[in-house]
Structures are given as C-alpha cells and as structure tokens.
Amino acid sequence: MSLGISRLIAFKSLSLFWVFAYIRKMGYSLLSIPFLYASLISLLVSIASHPSINLPLLLGKKPDGSFPIWSIxxxxxxxxxxxxxxxxxxxxxxxxxxxxVYDGLYIGGWPASLGMLPPGNPAIVDCTCEFPRISELSGNPYLCIPTWDTRAPQPGDIESAVKWACRKRAQSRPIFIHCAYGHGRSVTVTCALLVSLGVVEDWKAAEKFIQERRPRIHLNDLQRQSLEEWSRHRLSSPQTNKRTQVSSIIHENSSGTPHTNERTQKHAICQVGKKQTNLQNKAQDSSIPRTIDHLHKSDFQNI
Incomplete structure (x- = not known):
C-alpha cells in the first residue's frame, strides 16, 4: 500500500524539525519556534492522511469550498x-x-484563476481537501468530495459525484472534475462518470480512454480498489419490479369489465404471492439458486 502524501509530509516534518533544532542550537530560540510549529502541523497532516486513518475533514474544508478562519x-x-x-x-x-476527455466533460488541476477554467461556465467537482474554491468561481455549480492527495474518493462519494454530474449534464452544463493536477483523484471520479454515461464498458477502459487524451494521469492501487468496489455495487443487475409482473398478468387475464378487472387483480396478486412462496420452498428443498425476480411466464400459466 502506497503511503504517498503521508511519507512526503513526514519527510517535510522531519526536515523542519532539523531546521528548528539547528537554529535553536545556534542560540536563536525565538526564531526557531515557527519551524517547530510547522514541523508539528506537518506531522499531524502526515498521520491524518495515512491510509489507515484517512481523515480529510481534519482541514475543515466546507461544502462550498472555503476554509474556516481557525483552519487557515x-x-x-x-x-x-x-x-x-x-x-x-x-x-x-x-x-x-x-x-x-469527452463532449462537455473536462478534467484537470486546481483552477487557481479563471484562466484555468474550461469554457462554458462549467459545473465543478472538486476532489481536493487542501485547495480552496477561489471567489471568482462562486457562481458556478459546485460539489466538493474532500480527498487527500494520492488517496481515493470513497465509493459512496464517487457515486454521489456521478449522479450530481449527470444531473448537471442534463441541464446542458459542461462538467469540470479537478484535483491538484488532474492525475489521480479527479481521474477516479471521471472514470466512473464515463462508465455511467455509457462511453466505455468499465473503469479500466475509462482509464485508457482518459490516458489517450491526458497522458500523465496515473491511478494508484487505492484509487483502483475504490473504483472496483464502486463498480461492484453500482453495476450490479437491477432487481425486477414485482408490480410489473402483476400488471402483466392482469393485462393478460382481464376480461374488459371493471368489476371483473378488480377481481382479476386481487386474484392475480394472491396467486403471485402463493407462487412465490411455493417456489421459495422448492428452491430451499432442492438448493437450486432460483430467484423470484426472474420467474418465467410458465410459472403463472394457472393464474
């Protein structure tokens, strides 16, 4: 498991502590205090960003992309x-x-200015926990899923971002998904969105699709695992609606008169319930993995 940002910031913390110790040894105790403070903050970030802890909310980034005064x-x-x-x-x-990367879909790094924003007044999906939303972008639709650098958005956050982006696309809004550099976190969400839009079959194909257009992208193991977990839940086959089955049976057996239709509906519902119970018992006795949601028409021929 890659330590990524944890290792980098831990090294920064150690370096700052060495500077603190050296300056203090030289007799400049007051001057050394800022280096000690920066070292301790870096150590705290290193711990909070470790994969086993993964606490991006530590920095206090708000849903609107701003940071509270205490955090700053x-x-x-x-x-x-x-x-x-x-x-x-x-x-x-x-x-x-x-x-x-696709019609109305952009991926990139943190937009530090309006010049770094794609055209078309896009809706923004921010995958960072360490960068603020600049004030010039306050008029753009915005969604933040705070994630540490080199870490992966949670599958639930990926799904939320995909649904949000799909709603904005339905409103003819271009979508801009960004992280720090447009290489990892944003690619994770974009892969899921491309799958949901039907552009590619799975996230692996989506990764190749994006890399052809932005060659420096790179998903790490954590991000691939998160996409794999998202795929298992998001791409599972939907369950059949039982009401649709009942309606179909009623349609086939109705005689055309209102009273007969009402009796037919009640009768059909009762028969479906009985058939489902019988089939469940048979499946348990014979250990045949058969589900009620996939009943054939032959199961209802006696209704």
Missing amino acids: VMFSPFLYFVRIFSLLRRLRSREEPYTK
Missing part, C-alpha cells in the same frame, strides 16, 4: 505550502491546466 490559521504552514508547490510544479511540467 492553524494549518497555514501546510495549506500555503501545497499551493506554492502546486504552482511551481505546473510551471515546471508545462502541462495544460485542463483536458477535454
């Missing part, structure tokens, strides 16, 4: 560090801030 003050060494690090990494990589 308390976690400022980490929050401003990741913003500066992100901007420097983008300058070095020269990667496009966003990529169109």
Whole structure:
C-alpha cells in the first residue's frame, strides 16, 4: 500500500524539525519556534492522511469550498505550502491546466484563476481537501468530495459525484472534475462518470480512454480498489419490479369489465404471492439458486 502524501509530509516534518533544532542550537530560540510549529502541523497532516486513518475533514474544508478562519490559521504552514508547490510544479511540467476527455466533460488541476477554467461556465467537482474554491468561481455549480492527495474518493462519494454530474449534464452544463493536477483523484471520479454515461464498458477502459487524451494521469492501487468496489455495487443487475409482473398478468387475464378487472387483480396478486412462496420452498428443498425476480411466464400459466 502506497503511503504517498503521508511519507512526503513526514519527510517535510522531519526536515523542519532539523531546521528548528539547528537554529535553536545556534542560540536563536525565538526564531526557531515557527519551524517547530510547522514541523508539528506537518506531522499531524502526515498521520491524518495515512491510509489507515484517512481523515480529510481534519482541514475543515466546507461544502462550498472555503476554509474556516481557525483552519487557515492553524494549518497555514501546510495549506500555503501545497499551493506554492502546486504552482511551481505546473510551471515546471508545462502541462495544460485542463483536458477535454469527452463532449462537455473536462478534467484537470486546481483552477487557481479563471484562466484555468474550461469554457462554458462549467459545473465543478472538486476532489481536493487542501485547495480552496477561489471567489471568482462562486457562481458556478459546485460539489466538493474532500480527498487527500494520492488517496481515493470513497465509493459512496464517487457515486454521489456521478449522479450530481449527470444531473448537471442534463441541464446542458459542461462538467469540470479537478484535483491538484488532474492525475489521480479527479481521474477516479471521471472514470466512473464515463462508465455511467455509457462511453466505455468499465473503469479500466475509462482509464485508457482518459490516458489517450491526458497522458500523465496515473491511478494508484487505492484509487483502483475504490473504483472496483464502486463498480461492484453500482453495476450490479437491477432487481425486477414485482408490480410489473402483476400488471402483466392482469393485462393478460382481464376480461374488459371493471368489476371483473378488480377481481382479476386481487386474484392475480394472491396467486403471485402463493407462487412465490411455493417456489421459495422448492428452491430451499432442492438448493437450486432460483430467484423470484426472474420467474418465467410458465410459472403463472394457472393464474
């Protein structure tokens, strides 16, 4: 299991502590205090982002994408560090801030300005817990599923994001899904959305589909596991509606008169209940894995 951000921030914490110890040893005790504080905050973030804990709510990011004052003050060494690090990494990589992966669907990194936002006034799915929603985007529809860098959104969060994005697409809104760089967390959600839209058959095909358009993406083991779990629940076959079965039987057996139809309906419902009970007993006795939701028409021929 990859430690990802936990290992990186733990190394940062250790480095800051060494700086603190060195400055203190030189006799500048007061000057060393900020380094000690930054080291302790980094250690706290490292622990909270560990896969066995995974507590993105630690930073206090609100559903509207803003951070409360206490969080900005308390976690400022980490929050401003990741913003500066992100901007420097983008300058070095020269990667496009966003990529169109499908009609009306974009994926990318944190939009630090309006120039990094796709066209069309898109609805935004924010997969970060460490970056704020800038004030210029306050008019855009917005959904936040806070997730640590190198970690995976929970299957339930993925499903919520997919449903939300589908509703916005139904309103003719383009969708922009972003994380820090548009490589991992946002790709996880986008894979699920492409499957739900019927663009690809499964999330593995979706990953390849996105990589053809944004080559630097990379899903880690945690993100693949989350998608696999989402697929098992989301893509399971729907259950048959029993009322549809009853309505079909009533339609086949109705004689056309109101009173007869009412009697036929009651009779059909009773017969369906009896048939279902009998079939359940038979299935238990013979250990045949047969479900009532897949009854054949022959099961109702005597109704």
